[in-house]
Amino acid sequence: MSREAARREALRVTATALGLDAVLVTNRLNVRYLTGFTGSNGALLLRTGSSAAHPADLFGTDGRYTIQAGTQVPDVELLVDRATVPALAAEAVRGGAGRIGYESHDLTVDGLAALEKVLVDAAAGGVVPELRSVRRAVEAQRAIKDDDEIESLRRACAVADQALAELAAEGALRPGRTELEVGRELDARMLALGAEAPSFETIVAAGANSAIPHHRPDPTVLREGDFLKLDFGATVDGYHSDMTRTLVLGHAADWQREVYQLVAASQAAGRAALTVGADVVAVDAASRQVIVDAGHGDHFSHGLGHGVGLEIHEAPGIGPLGAGSLASGMAVTVEPGVYLPGRGGVRIEDTLIVTDDAPELLTLTSKELLGL
């Protein structure tokens, strides 16, 4: 059984428990997760029962992707139709489905209206099937990574580590260069090392810009004595790495060392709190308290971390407003920061896997305060 088939079986268990006859999966990444298909238009009809005429799974796409679907989704029956989702819904009705699950966080208002019309038409005067949201059932499944996914995340993190190491070794992170130049080189290096794309818009923030949590690289020139904050990642097999390192160009001033050590201590506390069963609010608090105790609580303006995988931000959220607890196999970031407006800021972020033992650290770049 392929890994995708195993994931579909897990979803089938959920769907059966929800009393559904079928589930229409439309979210692009959920479709990829459950089938392996990477094209821009695909959907999955998953049935809790099956017959010779109506297979348990049916993958839908349009004519552009017939060949790609055959290669990437060899183990699922294929339906090719320009109106992919309505066609799958009509097929569900033909198979006798009375209760059909759909993803209400993904389907648009227009999409639902189109679906309802298809069901009425396909029922042809008979009983119209009922649509029920499955909420984020697939996302909940995706929060716990299997071995293949963890290996992809390892590789994505390794590409980011290597890209930064090469830039540092070549002296590319030096006074006189601009944030934009450094950002583009980081991106280009990750691509050269095999990344499909950067994980998100790379953040390069020098000097006072480092106090802006999500600064976009601009023509700001790096200067001696500046903080340089780099928040970036690589995508490999669709999986995202996420890492932030903050360094000082030249000699660190005392205030810079102080802020850095504080964030490093907070980050270590957060990593130490990543245990199976830990409440996500408590994990955030363990890291945050270190910063609050030092009187900088107001300067740590965001949550501690987030899950990472096929999306750069996915379940679980780790923050004061989060809910739920950690489980073995979750991939999460730990990224506290202290931002002093007008002066500078420090964020230190790793991507890690929660395990029954200590978490596995995937972003291996040193967290010593690096003076370049």
Add this chain to the structure above:
Amino acid sequence: MSREAARREALRVTATALGLDAVLVTNRLNVRYLTGFTGSNGALLLRTGSSAAHPADLFGTDGRYTIQAGTQVPDVELLVDRATVPALAAEAVRGGAGRIGYESHDLTVDGLAALEKVLVDAAAGGVVPELRSVRRAVEAQRAIKDDDEIESLRRACAVADQALAELAAEGALRPGRTELEVGRELDARMLALGAEAPSFETIVAAGANSAIPHHRPDPTVLREGDFLKLDFGATVDGYHSDMTRTLVLGHAADWQREVYQLVAASQAAGRAALTVGADVVAVDAASRQVIVDAGHGDHFSHGLGHGVGLEIHEAPGIGPLGAGSLASGMAVTVEPGVYLPGRGGVRIEDTLIVTDDAPELLTLTSKELLGL
């Protein structure tokens, strides 16, 4: 008045005509178009009336983007709230809006439910405002590019032209290399030339793979005598270029020349049909007929082209199933192809601007059959 302010005024005219008191714009690219904001979370409340207490426009985002909003959206009042869209909706109710437009093609089913709840709560027992879809009103506006947008598209196309020219000049497109290597070099070169990102997943298809319209680059090795199809683009200022060139590695065989000349003739016919007022179905037909007449109609399996701008595919669609006609200022692609399964295929694609005279060609790379 900023270009974004002018765009908001145009939307206000539409909203007034639709009898709306306000419009909630949630689509990320529409928000960018109307405000200049490039962050991941922002929404716009646009009112058809205004007062000192309730400005005509209100931009909402969350605390991560306070500074960025101040820089990118200086001329619109700012509302910072984690629950951005509900907060804007509540503000619309406080301003007395009775009919609120929303984007039903963008808002999810869950998003609409949240919005409806906010309206009921904010009405506090009074009359609950009515929600009405504005459909793709902003997309319709976006289909016609202003001068700033055309300049961004020119630059995006120039980056792609330059990247391909450099790779060709350096001999990077030669037998022995793999599709993946060529694709990554194209991407890296576009980034080095100032692209924010590739416009989409770069297509590099060698030999028989060139018969697959949307082939993903793989370890296939380029061989002497192969077709090499490159479909790629650069993103500049958020605007996408889109170009396909097909060449032969070494000497072209007769069948390759024949297919190439056929597609080139079809593409020229398509470009010639790009006139103001032309029906999109007729434009497709003008190009397609050339291929049909040569007996290859079945081997041209997709539409002729599409609008391009902040999205790689946007209005207008140019194909047998399209609707509407061309207007001056539209940016479109013309990309016929002939695909011979198992042998190879040719697609030739340009990005052009429809004008009152001949269309302006933005992708300037030669369309002579290039033998490298």
